[in-house]
Amino acid sequence: xxxxxxxxxxxxxxxxxxxxxxxxxxxxxxxxxxxxxxxxxxxxxxxxxxxxxxxxxxxxxxxxxxxxxxxxxxxxxxxxxxxxxxxxxxxxxxxxxxxxxxxxxxxxxxxxxxxxxxxxxxxxxxxxxxxxxxxxxxxxxxxxxxxxxxxxxxxxxxxxxxxxxxxxxxxxxxxxxxxxxxxxxxxxxxxxxxxxxxxxxxxxxxxxxxxxxxxxxxxxxxxxxxxxxxxxxxxxxxxxxxxxxxxxxxxxxxxxxxxxxxxxxxxxxxxxxxxxxxxxxxxxxxxxxxxxxxxxxxxxxxxxxxxxxxxxxxxxxxxxxxxxxxxxxxxxxxxxxxxxxxxxxxxxxxxxxxxxxxxxxxxxxxxxxxxxxxxxxxxxxxxxxxxxxxx
Amino acid sequence: xxxxxxxxxxxxxxxxxxxxxxxxxxxxxxxxxxxxxxxxxxxxxxxxxxxxxxxxxxxxxxxxxxxxxxxxxxxxxxxxxxxxxxxxxxxxxxxxxxxxxxxxxxxxxxxxxxxxxxxxxxxxxxxxxxxxxxxxxxxxxxxxxxxxxxxxxxxxxxxxxxxxxxxxxxxxxxxxxxxxxxxxxxxxxxxxxxxxxxxxxxxxxxxxxxxxxxxxxxxxxxxxxxxxxxxxxxxxxxxxxxxxxxxxxxxxxxxxxxx
Ligand SMILES: Nc1ncnc2c1ncn2[C@@H]1O[C@H](COP(=O)(O)OP(=O)(O)OP(=O)(O)O)[C@@H](O)[C@H]1O
Ligand SMILES: [Mg+2]
Numbered sequence: 001x002x003x004x005x006x007x008x009x010x011x012x013x014x015x016x017x018x019x020x021x022x023x024x025x026x027x028x029x030x031x032x033x034x035x036x037x038x039x040x041x042x043x044x045x046x047x048x049x050x051x052x053x054x055x056x057x058x059x060x061x062x063x064x065x066x067x068x069x070x071x072x073x074x075x076x077x078x079x080x081x082x083x084x085x086x087x088x089x090x091x092x093x094x095x096x097x098x099x100x101x102x103x104x105x106x107x108x109x110x111x112x113x114x115x116x117x118x119x120x121x122x123x124x125x126x127x128x129x130x131x132x133x134x135x136x137x138x139x140x141x142x143x144x145x146x147x148x149x150x151x152x153x154x155x156x157x158x159x160x161x162x163x164x165x166x167x168x169x170x171x172x173x174x175x176x177x178x179x180x181x182x183x184x185x186x187x188x189x190x191x192x193x194x195x196x197x198x199x200x201x202x203x204x205x206x207x208x209x210x211x212x213x214x215x216x217x218x219x220x221x222x223x224x225x226x227x228x229x230x231x232x233x234x235x236x237x238x239x240x241x242x243x244x245x246x247x248x249x250x251x252x253x254x255x256x257x258x259x260x261x262x263x264x265x266x267x268x269x270x271x272x273x274x275x276x277x278x279x280x281x282x283x284x285x286x287x288x289x290x291x292x293x294x295x296x297x298x299x300x301x302x303x304x305x306x307x308x309x310x311x312x313x314x315x316x317x318x319x320x321x322x323x324x325x326x327x328x329x330x331x332x333x334x335x336x337x338x339x340x341x342x343x344x345x346x347x348x349x350x351x352x353x354x355x356x357x358x359x360x361x362x363x364x365x366x367x368x369x370x371x372x373x374x375x376x377x378x379x380x381x382x383x384x385x386x387x388x389x390x391x
Numbered sequence: 392x393x394x395x396x397x398x399x400x401x402x403x404x405x406x407x408x409x410x411x412x413x414x415x416x417x418x419x420x421x422x423x424x425x426x427x428x429x430x431x432x433x434x435x436x437x438x439x440x441x442x443x444x445x446x447x448x449x450x451x452x453x454x455x456x457x458x459x460x461x462x463x464x465x466x467x468x469x470x471x472x473x474x475x476x477x478x479x480x481x482x483x484x485x486x487x488x489x490x491x492x493x494x495x496x497x498x499x500x501x502x503x504x505x506x507x508x509x510x511x512x513x514x515x516x517x518x519x520x521x522x523x524x525x526x527x528x529x530x531x532x533x534x535x536x537x538x539x540x541x542x543x544x545x546x547x548x549x550x551x552x553x554x555x556x557x558x559x560x561x562x563x564x565x566x567x568x569x570x571x572x573x574x575x576x577x578x579x580x581x582x583x584x585x586x587x588x589x590x591x592x593x594x595x596x597x598x599x600x601x602x603x604x605x606x607x608x609x610x611x612x613x614x615x616x617x618x619x620x621x622x623x624x625x626x627x628x629x630x631x632x633x634x635x636x637x638x639x640x641x642x643x644x645x646x647x648x649x650x
Contacts, residue, residue: 264480
């Protein structure tokens with residue numbers, strides 16, 4: 001469109017020079033915004049491709065099961081780099097290396113180097129992360145949904161409630177390392193624990209013996225363990241769960257509650273039968289998203305639950321004679337490996353070389369695949385629910 | 392119900408003052424609603440019709456700060472203004488139908504069975520089936536839905552959904568039915584069906600209906616109460632209210648001078 005036309009056609013058209021300048025400025029801005037948007041995309045793609053290119057070959061392989069099963073069925077162990085008789089440099093995880101050495105006692109190897117945590121697989125961290133998530137979700141969902149029900153269905157609006165809401169909002173903004181330290185202080189060092197009378201730790205804040213037994217309640221914490229880590233993660237994710245659950249409750253039409261109460265249902269019956277079932281899908285979606293967040297957190301678990309090294313899976317007990325209750329306690333009160341902490345270890349705490357690349361990128365690749373899976377699951381569920389529930 | 396009960400009014404309101412927080416929205420209401428009659432509440436928007444209706448089954452409890460300031464409401468002879476009244480029992484006796492039909496997102500059957508299912512005394516499947524069928528018949532819906540009781544209530548038309556809500560209320564075995572603008576969201580034909588239904592139901596139930604439609608009030612109600620800004624201006628037989636109103640405000644309202 002030429003300016004001439006413009007002016008005759010549109011009485012409000014600005015003088016042409018201005019119009020030109022403005023148009024070019026508009027165009028420039030649009031280009032700038034577009035470039036910035038592309039930059040975000042480029043960053044995401046860069047990370048993603050980098051991980052996939054270096055991580056995928058660790059996970060997938062050309063021969064039949066097509067997946068590197070060792071990576072998922074072995075615990076992390078030391079990687080041995082050695083030179084075989086032909087002078088070729090090879091690498092093997094410690095157990096495999098020992099197997100091979102004892103199978104071929106007459107062959108000559110010279111060990112070049114060894115890298116801790118860089119061999120074997122990631123079964124331990126995977127299992128540990130799954131258990132931490134499970135504990136965290138059980139605790140945060142039960143507390144979070146109860147709190148949301150109270151806030152949305154029972155509480156009346158007032159100053160106190162406004163303060164509670166503000167607290168929840170603020171809790172969401174607390175850095176995760178602070179949660180980690182809080183969890184360390186509360187669960188690992190101060191929570192009440194049942195211990196034999198003569199084994200009360202020096203750090204115990206307060207303790208008393210249980211009469212007629214040789215046990216005592218001692219406020220000395222649980223040490224770094226699965227339960228402490230799960231609780232810490234639960235507190236961290238609680239604001240997210242409460243907010244999401246409340247939103248789901250609020251989305252349930254008021255008419256359902258009125259109708260239910262008007263039909264002689266009690267308040268709790270109304271919540272249980274006419275509100276929760278319709279809020280549940282929304283809560284589910286939110287909690288899956290919560291899982292992806294919890295799964296990746298390192299700071300809250302590094303003091304409270306996670307260890308780099310663990311030579312057995314959590315359910316294998318030390319003492320085969322232990323009673324089931326002893327086993328259960330042992331299970332929850334042991335430290336675990338966790339995927340994000342494992343990534344932190346192999347990426348930052350051990351000497352770097354080309355030989356531990358595989359473990360680094362393989363772990364990150366698996367982790368990203370899991371997060372993608374859960375995020376996609378929640379998006380899919382939400383879309384499905386939207387289609388199914390419309391009122 | 393025996394005759395001596397029938398002598399007393401179904402609902403009796405005495406010197407009722409009702410407030411939301413500090414705001415008094417009903418003043419000095421006195422009203423007796425007789426058994427097996429249809430009573431219409433009319434009046435401009437915001438005059439307190441719904442508030443009065445919700446006081447009859449204590450659904451007003453839902454609003455924080457809503458309270459009876461003074462006076463009393465007796466339903467079926469019992470004072471229900473005390474805080475310790477068993478509201479679940481009250482609401483089983485006093486059913487309610489809302490302006491926007493609000494079935495649950497469940498099957499037709501489960502909607503009607505809801506009141507029975509939340510009741511303390513459990514009932515067997517066959518008894519429940521019987522109640523559901525009777526209630527649906529009573530709400531003139533049985534023939535339309537008998538083949539699809541297990542399908543979602545949301546598949547019904549608006550008018551059918553509203554009749555389902557009436558059936559749902561009936562299933563509880565109430566004595567009184569409160570209807571807050573039951574036809575406001577319906578088309579003329581569905582409205583007609585509901586009006587017919589109201590006339591049929593009046594044989595067994597005491598009905599209180601809020602309406603903005605003057606013609607509807609004359610068609611279905613025996614008595615009409617005109618409320619204006621929280622006052623009960625006039626309460627009399629519907630014919631009298633519409634033909635010879637005593638109050639100037641009533642005349643002005645029903646002739647459409649304001650609404
Ligand atoms: N939840 C509430 N909180 C505070 N005030 C309210 C509330 N509900 C109603 N009111 C007030 O009470 C008065 C009566 O309202 P009510 O809903 O009973 O009127 P209504 O006659 O039913 O009106 P409509 O014909 O529009 O339904 C109005 O002034 C309204 O603003
Ligand atoms: Mg109203």
